[in-house]
Structures are given as structure tokens and as C-alpha cells.
Amino acid sequence: MKVTIAAVGTKMPGWVEQACNEYQKRLVGPCQLEFLAVTAVPRTKNADLAQIAKLEAQQLEKKLAAIPVIIALDRNGKTLTTEKFASRLQTWVDEAQDVALVIGGPEGLTPDYISRASESWSLSAMTMAHPVARVVMAEQVYRAWSINAGLPYHRAETFAR
Numbered sequence: 001m002k003v004t005i006a007a008v009g010t011k012m013p014g015w016v017e018q019a020c021n022e023y024q025k026r027l028v029g030p031c032q033l034e035f036l037a038v039t040a041v042p043r044t045k046n047a048d049l050a051q052i053a054k055l056e057a058q059q060l061e062k063k064l065a066a067i068p069v070i071i072a073l074d075r076n077g078k079t080l081t082t083e084k085f086a087s088r089l090q091t092w093v094d095e096a097q098d099v100a101l102v103i104g105g106p107e108g109l110t111p112d113y114i115s116r117a118s119e120s121w122s123l124s125a126m127t128m129a130h131p132v133a134r135v136v137m138a139e140q141v142y143r144a145w146s147i148n149a150g151l152p153y154h155r156a157e158t159f160a161r
Contacts, residue, residue: 002098003089003141006036006064007134008056008105016131023138030093031145033138036063040105049107056105057113069099070117072109073137075127077120082154086144093148101141103133 038059146153
């Protein structure tokens with residue numbers, strides 16, 4: 001099964017590529033991590049940002065059409081604990097069901113795109129730079145996988161209160 005982190009924007013800083021590649025190569029076995037980037041529509045001074053977001057959503061939909069589970073990442077989405085995410089990941093692995101975790105452009109994902117997604121999740125109530133969101137999501141996929149694989153990477157219970 002594949003987890004695809006799909007995002008608007010193709011020119012990422014080297015540290016983003018390095019971090020994402022590191023988490024990608026750590027994943028072995030039945031769960032594979034892939035990255036897909038669609039080109040951001042150029043923004044000009046008087047650009048119609050709603051139209052731009054719509055065009056970017058169309059690109060994402062076209063590229064992700066074959067993936068059955070689409071999770072839209074949006075600050076207003078549902079929050080999950082790492083453990084809950086690990087449980088969801090295990091279900092997808094068990095069912096051999098591919099999933100895409102989708103990060104929008106600077107304006108985020110359109111409400112229409114979010115409503116058509118299987119679910120909407122939030123990484124944080126705070127807004128974060130899109131390159132950071134890619135790295136955070138890649139790390140969380142690896143962390144969830146490591147929990148399911150019984151690896152010592154996740155140690156959240158060490159200092160449980």
C-alpha cells in the first residue's frame with residue numbers, strides 16, 4: 001500500500017527534500033511513502049486567489065484520481081493523535097488501500113475540494129509553511145508505521161503523566 005503526500009508547489013528547499021527522502025527510505029515492507037507535487041499557479045498582484053486555488057485543486061484531483069482515500073489537510077480539519085493515526089494506517093495496510101494526504105497551496109485547499117475528500121485532518125490549529133507541513137506529515141507517517149512495526153522510535157509514554 002502507498003501513502004502519497006501530495007502538495008502544491010514543486011520548488012522545495014534542500015532541507016525539505018532531504019528530510020522527506022530520509023523518512024521515505026526508512027519505510028520498508030508493505031507501506032511505501034511517495035511524494036507528488038503539482039505546480040503552483042503563479043500569483044500576481046491582482047490575481048484571483050480563489051480561481052488559482054480552484055485550478056490547483058483540479059490539478060490535484062487529476063493526479064490523485066486513482067487513489068481511493070483522499071485526506072485533505074486543513075487547519076479546520078479533525079485532529080488525530082499519533083496513536084489514532086497509527087491505527088488508521090494499519091487499517092489501510094491491512095486492506096491494501098492506497099491513501100493520499102493532500103496539502104494545498106498558499107491559500108490552502110478550496111472548501112469544495114475539502115468537502116469531496118474522504119476526510120479532512122488538521123496538523124495544527126496554527127498555520128505552518130507548506131514545506132514544513134510536508135516534513136511533519138512524512139515524519140508522522142514514519143512514526144505511525146514504526147508504532148505498528150513495534151520499533152522504539154515512538155516513545156510518547158516514557159514520561160506519561
